[in-house]
Amino acid sequence: MINAPLPHDDAGTGAPLVLLHAFPLDARIWEPQRAALSGKYRVIAPDFAGFGRARGISGRASIDAHADDIAALLDALELPKATIIGLSMGGYVALAFARRHPERLRALGLADTRPGPDSDEAKAAREASIARVKSEGMGAVIDALMPRLITSAAAPEVRDRIRRMAIVQDHAGVIAALGAMRDRPDQTPFLGAIDVPALVIVGEHDAITPPADTARMGQALPRATMEVVAGAGHLANQEAPDAFNAALLRWLDGLGA
Numbered sequence: 001m002i003n004a005p006l007p008h009d010d011a012g013t014g015a016p017l018v019l020l021h022a023f024p025l026d027a028r029i030w031e032p033q034r035a036a037l038s039g040k041y042r043v044i045a046p047d048f049a050g051f052g053r054a055r056g057i058s059g060r061a062s063i064d065a066h067a068d069d070i071a072a073l074l075d076a077l078e079l080p081k082a083t084i085i086g087l088s089m090g091g092y093v094a095l096a097f098a099r100r101h102p103e104r105l106r107a108l109g110l111a112d113t114r115p116g117p118d119s120d121e122a123k124a125a126r127e128a129s130i131a132r133v134k135s136e137g138m139g140a141v142i143d144a145l146m147p148r149l150i151t152s153a154a155a156p157e158v159r160d161r162i163r164r165m166a167i168v169q170d171h172a173g174v175i176a177a178l179g180a181m182r183d184r185p186d187q188t189p190f191l192g193a194i195d196v197p198a199l200v201i202v203g204e205h206d207a208i209t210p211p212a213d214t215a216r217m218g219q220a221l222p223r224a225t226m227e228v229v230a231g232a233g234h235l236a237n238q239e240a241p242d243a244f245n246a247a248l249l250r251w252l253d254g255l256g257a
């Protein structure tokens, strides 16, 4: 746990939404969503410990610890409950939050993410990424990752924005997150117990968490709505923000008071 709340954006009024960012990025990935949602909702977007404005806070050794940081943020904001929406790594944290703090969860949004743990191959790839951060820096890491994050059809400015955000991330925070993702537990057995409305949303061409996998996650969640963002890759909220926002708003507006 942390003493001071995570640095975060806080815009709009209404039912609170907490948006959890992907790896190796920060809360700025949510700028297109903040603009679209903050007319109706309170949009809170923290940087995870070790990322963005939270680079001065030690990176966490586990996804569960990041989830506890989000609960501490809700405490600091005096919010008993919120809708938690996470994309990819943010989704791992959102699922851990649902498991560890169910009484704080109004509804759950899972974007381009999965409940399962890393395979042995994926764990080896995390080790290779840790070595690459140390030897070559974040430019090499994001260049290796980019073809899996967005499609080749993505606009050049989307690619540039993601690259600019990634290359300034703190090496220690990135390395800690790679270890936390490598060691994350299997959250699949827990899906059936998540008894709140859930949105499962994924880019049609997501190469990291493909629609077929996220469909299985949606089927295991008792109260899931599923959406596929046409034409988009893994960072669907960046690549197709209008379609992503429309799907998110449809779901949020249907939740009621």
Ligand code: MLT
Pocket (backbone or CB within 6 Å): 021, 022, 023, 024, 087, 088, 089, 090, 181, 208, 234
């Ligand atoms: C992310 O977008 O957060 C990452 O692709 C997640 C991962 O590497 O498992």
